[in-house]
Every structure is written in C-alpha cells, then in structure tokens.
Amino acid sequence: MNSINTDKFSAKLREKAIDTDRKAILITNFYGSSQENDFTKPPNCNGFGRVRHFRLDAGKDWIPNPLPILPAAKALGVKADSVIRAQVFQSSICNWRCWYCFVDFKLLSGNSNYASLLTCDEMIDLYLDQDDPPPMLDLTGGQPDLTPEWVPWMMKTLQERGLEDKVFLWSDDNLSNDYLWRFLDDEQISLMSSYKMYSRVCCFKGIDEKSFSLNTKADPKLFSNQLELCKRLLEINLDLYCYITLVATTDTDFHMVIPKFIDKVQKVNEMLPLRILPLRIFKYSTMNPRMTSDFENMIEGQHRALDVWQSELVKRFSSEQISLPITEIKLKN
Numbered sequence: 001m002n003s004i005n006t007d008k009f010s011a012k013l014r015e016k017a018i019d020t021d022r023k024a025i026l027i028t029n030f031y032g033s034s035q036e037n038d039f040t041k042p043p044n045c046n047g048f049g050r051v052r053h054f055r056l057d058a059g060k061d062w063i064p065n066p067l068p069i070l071p072a073a074k075a076l077g078v079k080a081d082s083v084i085r086a087q088v089f090q091s092s093i094c095n096w097r098c099w100y101c102f103v104d105f106k107l108l109s110g111n112s113n114y115a116s117l118l119t120c121d122e123m124i125d126l127y128l129d130q131d132d133p134p135p136m137l138d139l140t141g142g143q144p145d146l147t148p149e150w151v152p153w154m155m156k157t158l159q160e161r162g163l164e165d166k167v168f169l170w171s172d173d174n175l176s177n178d179y180l181w182r183f184l185d186d187e188q189i190s191l192m193s194s195y196k197m198y199s200r201v202c203c204f205k206g207i208d209e210k211s212f213s214l215n216t217k218a219d220p221k222l223f224s225n226q227l228e229l230c231k232r233l234l235e236i237n238l239d240l241y242c243y244i245t246l247v248a249t250t251d252t253d254f255h256m257v258i259p260k261f262i263d264k265v266q267k268v269n270e271m272l273p274l275r276i277l278p279l280r281i282f283k284y285s286t287m288n289p290r291m292t293s294d295f296e297n298m299i300e301g302q303h304r305a306l307d308v309w310q311s312e313l314v315k316r317f318s319s320e321q322i323s324l325p326i327t328e329i330k331l332k333n
Contacts, residue, residue, distance in 0.1 A: 003213065003217060003218055003219045003220075004095065004096060004097065004216070004217050004218050004219075006095055006096070006176060006177070006218050006219065006222060007177075009095045010095040010146055010176070010177050010179070013093040013094075013095055013109070013110050013146055014093070014146045014147060014179070016093065016110030016112075017091065017092060017093045017110050017146060017147050018147040018149065019117050020149070022117065022119060023119055023120065023149070023153050024117040024118055024119045024122075025091065025117065025118060025119075025120075025147050025149075025150045025153075026091070026092045026093065026110055026112070026115045026116070026117050026147075027048050027089055027090065027091065027092060027115055027116060027117075027118045027123070028048070028090040028091070028092045028107050028114060028115050028142075029043075029046075029047040029048050029114060029115055029116060030043040030047055030048075030049075030050060030090075031043060031047035033104055033106075033107055033114065034104045034285060034286050035102065035103055035104045035107060035286055037285050037286075038102060038284050038285055038286065040053070044087075044126075044130060045087075045089075045123075045126035045127065045129075045130070046126060048089065048116070048118060048123070048126060049087055049088055049089055049123075049126060049127065050088045050090075051085055051086070051087060051088070051134060052085070052086050052088045052138060053083050053084070053085055053086075054067075054068055054069055054083065054084050054086060055082065055083050056069055056082045056083070057082065058280045059280065059282075061303060062278075062280045062306065063277075063278065063306070063310070065277060065279070065280075066080075066277070066325065066326050066327075067201055067241055067243070067277055067326070068084065068086070068136070068138075068168075068170045068199065068201065068241075069081070069082075069083075069084045070325055070326055070327045071168075071170070071199040071239065071241065071326075071327055072084055072086075072135070072136050072168045072170065072199075074327050075168045075196065075197045075198075075199070076135055076136075076168050076197075084134075084135075084136060085134035085135070085136065086134050086136040086137065086138040086170065087127050087133060087134045087136065087137050087138065088138045088140055089118075089123055089137070089138070089139055089140070090103070090107075090140050090141060090142060091139070091140065091141035091142035091143065091144045091146070091147065091150070092107060092108065092109075092110055092111070092114065092115035092142060093108060093109065093110045093141070093142050093143065093146055093147075094108040094141055094142040094143045094146075094174070095143055095146060095174075095176055095177065096143070096174060096176060096205070096216040096217060096218050097216065097217045098205060098215050098216055098217075098245075099214075099215065099287070099290045099291075099295050100215070100245065100247060100281045100287060100295070100299075101286070101287075102284040102286055102287070103141075103142065103286065104286045107142075108141075108142055119153075120150075120153045120154045120156070120157035121157055123154075123157075124157055124158070124161060124163075135166070135167060135168060136167065136168045136169075136170060137154070137167055137168070137169050137170065138170045138171075138172075139151060139154065139169070139170070139171040139172070140171070140172045141172055141174075143172075143173070143174045143176060143177075144171050144172055144173065145171075145173045145174075145176075145177060145179055145180055146177065146179060147179075148179050148180040148183055148184055149183060149184065149188070150171075151169070151171050151192060151198070152184065152188040152189075152191050152192055154169060155169065155191055155192070155195050155198065156191070158197075164195070164196075164197060165196075165197065167197065168197050168198075168199075169195070169197055169198045169199075170198075170199055170200070170201070171198075171200050171201075172200075172201055172202075172203070173200055173201070173202045173203070173233075174202070174203050174205065175202050175203065175204065175205075175225075175226040175229045175230060176218070176222070176226075176229075177229075178229065178232070180233075181232070189236055192236070192238060193236050193237045193238060198238075198239065199238075199239040199240070199241060200233070200238050200239070200240055200241070201240075201241045201242065201243060202226075202229075202230055202233065202240065202241075202242045202243070203242065203243040203244070203245065203279070204226055204230075204242060204243070204244040204245070204276070205226070205245055206223065206244075206245060206247070206248065207244070207246060207248055207252075207254075207257050207258055207261050207305060208223065208248070208252075208257045208260070208261065209221070209223045210248070210249075210252075211247065211248035211249075211252070211298070212226075214248075214249075214294075214298070215245060215247060215298075224264070227264055227265065227267075227268055230242065230268055230272075231268045231269075234268070234269060234272075234331060240275070240331070241275050241276075241277070241326065242272070242275055242276040242277065243276070243277055243278075243279040244276050244277070244278055244279065244309075245278075245279055245281060245302070246278050246279075246301070246302040246305035246306055246309065247281050247295075247298040247299060247301060247302045247305075248298055248301045248302070248305055249294065249297055249298055249301055250297055250298075250300055250301045250304060252301060252304075252305070254301075254304055254305050254308040255308055258305060258308045258309055258312055259312055262312055262313075262316070266316075269331050271321075271329055271330065271331055272331060273313060273316065273317075274313070274317060274321060274322065274324070274326070274329045275326055275329050275331065277326070278302075278305075278306050278309055280302070281299055281302055283299070
C-alpha cells in the first residue's frame with residue numbers, strides 16, 4: 001500500500017482551502033453529495049451547513065458517548081440531556097483517507113465544485129438566518145486544523161456579534177499536523193486558550209502502527225506523532241477531549257497492544273485515558289464503495305478491543321475516577 005505523503009498533501013490542500021486576506025475558509029456544500037443521503041434532515045444554510053444531533057446512546061454493545069454533550073452543557077450552564085443539536089460547517093479538505101469516514105472522499109479534496117470560500121461573518125449570517133439556531137457550532141471536517149485560523153477567526157466573529165457567551169464552539173482535529181503553531185500567532189493561541197465557550201476533540205486513528213496505517217493510509221511512523229501533538233495541545237491549556245477508533249483486525253493481540261498504547265498516553269498525562277472515548281464505527285452509505293472483507297473484519301475487531309480497553313481502565317483507575325463525568329477529569333500539567 002502506498003502511503004500518503006502527509007506533509008506534501010497537507011500543504012497542497014491548505015493552499016486551496018484558505019484565503020488569508022479575506023479570512024475565508026473553503027466550506028463544503030452538501031447539496032447533491034452522497035453524504036447528504038445519510039442525513040436525517042436536509043442541509044441548511046444554503047447547503048453549506050447541516051444540523052447534527054449528537055446522542056449519548058451509541059447503540060447496543062457500546063459505551064455511551066458524552067461528547068460533546070457534557071462539555072457543551074457545562075459551558076452553556078444548562079442541564080445535560082441525552083441529545084444536543086449542533087450547527088455543522090464542514091471543512092472541504094482532509095490530508096488522510098480513513099476508510100470509515102462518513103464523508104464522501106470527493107468532498108475532502110478542496111474541489112471548488114463542491115465547496116466555496118466563506119468568511120466567518122458569512123457563516124454566522126447563515127447560522128442566524130434560521131428559526132431556533134442550535135446552541136452549538138461544530139467546526140468539523142475533513143481536518144479543520146489544516147486551516148487553524150478558522151477557530152480564532154470564528155471566536156472573533158462571535159465576540160463581535162455578542163454571541164461569545166451564548167454559543168458553544170466545538171472543533172475536530174485528527175492530530176496530523178503542527179499547523180496550529182506554524183500559522184497562528186501568540187494572540188490567536190491565547191484567545192483559544194482563554195475562550196470559555198470552546199472545547200476541542202482530537203481523534204487517535206487506531207491502537208498501533210498497523211491499525212493506524214490501515215485506517216488512514218498514512219505512514220505508520222506518524223502514529224506516535226499523534227501523542228506528541230496531543231501533548232502540545234495540552235500545554236496551551238485547551239479544554240481537550242479525545243476519541244479513539246478501535247477498529248483493528250481480529251487477529252490483533254489486543255491484550256498486548258492496548259495496554260502498550262495506554263502506557264504511552266499516560267506518559268503524556270496520567271489522567272488522559274479517562275478523557276479518551278472509544279468512538280464506535282458505524283456503516284454509512286458513503287463507505288459502501290470502500291468496504292472490503294478486511295474492513296468488515298476490523299469493524300468486528302473494535303468490539304473485542306473495547307472489552308480490553310474497558311478492563312485496562314479498571315486496572316489503572318479507581319471506580320470513583322472512572323465514574324467521574326468526562327468534563328471533571330482534571331488534566332494537570
């Protein structure tokens with residue numbers, strides 16, 4: 001399998017997806033896309049957005065998913081419910097090609113046939129021009145951090161509109177690049193660190209080098225780089241949470257691989273495993289052309305991995321620590 005050259009591909013995609021003079025980001029338009037077929041409601045915001053319902057229940061034989069429900073409820077000062085509505089804007093680029101991604105790959109290449117450059121002001125205009133806008137904005141992808149300016153630009157826009165205390169901001173990060181430090185200045189990073197209504201979720205794409213490479217099509221050496229990037233994000237004091245996709249072939253020695261991974265995580269931060277949530281992989285229609293017998297096997301493998309993950313946490317943490325809401329897990333530097 002030929003690996004993606006992540007550095008070169010990232011630079012090429014970024015060039016397509018940002019206009020720094022206009023402060024505009026290339027945002028996906030969902031109209032006519034195969035991804036639209038998986039939506040429970042049609043796109044909104046002239047096709048550039050959609051309302052997503054995040055649910056606590058991740059289905060039978062899986063643990064509940066409190067993200068982003070609990071961080072959003074805490075920031076908004078409301079009681080957490082089993083569902084939260086979010087206004088989604090989706091970056092049109094990603095530097096990896098995860099086979100289980102619910103996004104159509106043609107919407108990840110920065111193709112202007114399926115996207116347009118929008119400023120944060122234009123996005124907020126579209127967001128507000130609807131009945132009962134959701135209390136949460138989700139800046140997703142793709143990989144939003146190929147254009148890391150998007151988050152502080154959105155924060156500034158929300159402040160200018162008097163919405164900084166009314167709208168919770170959430171963004172995704174696949175831990176693939178250091179663009180946040182390369183392209184943001186100290187003022188922008190400080191804004192992100194101090195912004196009370198913002199949380200970020202990172203995603204570890206596998207449990208070892210083999211599963212990471214199969215999942216992303218990236219060089220297996222970049223598996224460990226995810227941990228280093230996560231450490232750097234913690235050092236700037238973001239309200240940080242993590243997903244991990246446990247999909248791996250059923251012949252994986254989960255009892256060896258998962259403890260080894262958690263050992264590495266605890267070197268970053270002792271309590272971090274309790275802020276990492278195993279993310280269940282479901283089948284979406286966009287995945288159908290990519291599915292192989294190997295990938296079917298990896299979907300089965302995630303259930304075996306989850307059992308080991310859960311038992312490993314019990315060995316390392318007290319029942320009181322495990323029972324804490326994910327927002328109350330303190331990550332001391």
